[in-house]
Amino acid sequence: MAKKGRQGYRLLLLSFLMLFTTVFSAGSQAYAATWNLTGDTNVHDPSYIKEGNTHWVFSTGSGLQVMFSNDGTNYIRSLPIYNSKPSWWSSYVPNQEGLDVWAPEIFYYNGTYYLYYSISTFGSRVSAIGLVTTKSISGGKWTDQGVVISSNDASNYNAIDPNITADANGNLWMTFGSWSNGIYITSINKTTMKPTGNSYRIATKSGGIEGSSMVYNPNTGYYYLFVSIGQCCSGVNSTYKIAVGRSTSVLGPFYAKDGTDMKNGGATVIDSGNSFWAGPGGQDIYGTNVIVRHAYSVAENGAPKLLISDLEWDSAGWPYYN
Structure with a gap:
């Protein structure tokens, strides 16, 4: 190749690389980047919030597990919320194992952090949702606020997996529930900061539905109900998937993309896992632009790990991430 030809080729290659870099950089933002997490990321059912510059993650586990990060990517495990059972736990869930606490939900309102959580046993509707509060997460001083709502084997719902959301008018709602009796909502x-009035069923799904997380997106005018469908807690054999439906009302009906009501099993899957991560679920939505969840690492023989991604919205008003 002549010298002039080599120079032209190099310029062409350089231009292509510059164009590729520009497109890739833009794409990494437009196509919902997954955060590069390090440190202790072993979690089930994470709930995420920021207090000042500190990132906090609460998750299922003994005493209610706590992790924090100063930069949002490198996580350190802190002390659990509980080191002994509140007296009321045994009254509502007599067969609870030790300090096993499920699926927390952290919510900030009027200068206080409200941390909701579940106590239960597998395969039973003998369950309760509890509440503990603090003015400062980093201060580490929490006050138990007792039971929020409970259920038993005769109940229509299962009192687990709480999630708090504010509607377009600032009213507060809690979604909760699981499996055959589906997802419920109450004001x-x-x-x-506890329920008042009746509870209404808004979603069901044969084969498993739980872990609801609702968010209102003012840019689209819709309420979005994110759920975990399928089965968790079996490592790489877990069939969990993250799905969503939307509604113009906080009380529903919520519809999947195909128009099926979520009360009739409708659900649009947005994450079914991949060759690296099995059984994604237990999701939490922070604001309208961050989704936090767990998935089982194939490379680590099914260890449950924390995943965080930027949540994006397509032109039709549906959420997605990579």
């Missing part, structure tokens, strides 16, 4: 009193 929350802003003074007690």
Whole structure:
């Protein structure tokens, strides 16, 4: 190749690389980047919040597990919320194993952090949702607020997997529930931060549905109900998937993309896992632009790990991430 030809080729290659870099950089933002996490990332059912510059993750585990990060990517495990059982736990869930606590939900309102959580046993509707509060997460001083809602084997719902959301008018709601009886919603009193009034079923799905997380997106005018469908907790054999439906009302009906009501099993899957991560679920939505969840690492023989991604919205108003 002549010298002039080699120079032209190099310029062409350089231009291509510059164009590729520009497109890739833009794409990494437009196509929902997954955060590069390090440190202790072993979790089930994570719930995420920021307090100042500190990132906090609460998750299923003994005493209610806590992790924090100063940069949002490198996580350190802190002390659990509980080191002994509150007296009321045994009254509602007599067969609970030790300090096993499930699926927490952290919510900030009026200068207080409200941490909701579940106690239960597998395969039973003998369950309860509890509440503990603090003015400062980093301060580490939590106050137990007792039971929020409970259920038993005769109940229509299973009182687990709480999630708190604010509607377009600032009213507060809690979604909760699981499996055959589906997902329910109830209004929350802003003074007690506990339910008031009736509970309404808004989603069901044969084969498993739980871990609801609702968010209102003012840019689209819809309420989005994210759920975990399938079965968790079996490592790489877990069949969990993250799915979503949407509604113009906080009380529904919520519809999947194909128009099926979520009360009739509708659900649009947005993450079914891949060759690296099995059984994604237990999701939590922070604001409208971050999704936090767990998935089972194939490379680590099914260890449950924390995953965080930027949540994006397509032109039709549906959420997605990579």
